[in-house]
Amino acid sequence: KAGVTQTPRYLIKTRGQQVTLSCSPISGHRSVSWYQQTPGQGLQFLFEYFSETQRNKGNFPGRFSGRQFSNSRSEMNVSTLELGDSALYLCASSRRRKGPPYYYGYTFGSGTRLTVV
């Protein structure tokens, strides 16, 4: 069974540009979430999409946005890039639970390494 696929693996962008990252979840997983990982802040939750709707959002500015398509594939967009946005961006997929905690263990992709110069 194919895992979570993230593209591209590496990206270099200039400050002020925007970037779009892509994530293909495991077949049958309709919940897709995104995370930022940096040496200083560690792993931080960005947002979660389920059935093409953003269901949960972490504490990030509006420059970070996402969307989910009808086939559960998801994209994350960061506009007006800042140097501090350099990070490993991870996508994860899961089935969704009907009751708390509303998620099972997530399966993560290998991430997209974004460098802003």
Added chain:
Amino acid sequence: LAKTTQPISMDSYEGQEVNITCSHNNIATNDYITWYQQFPSQGPRFIIQGYKTKVTNEVASLFIPADRKSSTLSLPRVSLSDTAVYYCLVGHSYSGAGSYQLTFGKGTKLSVIP
């Protein structure tokens, strides 16, 4: 939201049992605890999830005391391949709303020594 604290690093010899404790003093009623393992250049891998008492699967056990202010991941008989960073995650669920917030610990770097 619960704030999580875990040791920065731990060393263990091969074959020993390793216990990694995560402190989450202000955990709420609907919060669940999950542990992940991460190797360099890879995304985290799910290990185990629990709410209270003890949960065991084929790779680990998770102990959560009655007050739920901490949780302990137990890895039996570690091998060199268990050298990785281990993250504690507390997920706060908003009951009835289907929504949640996730707070990760800073991670514990486990080094297994031959």
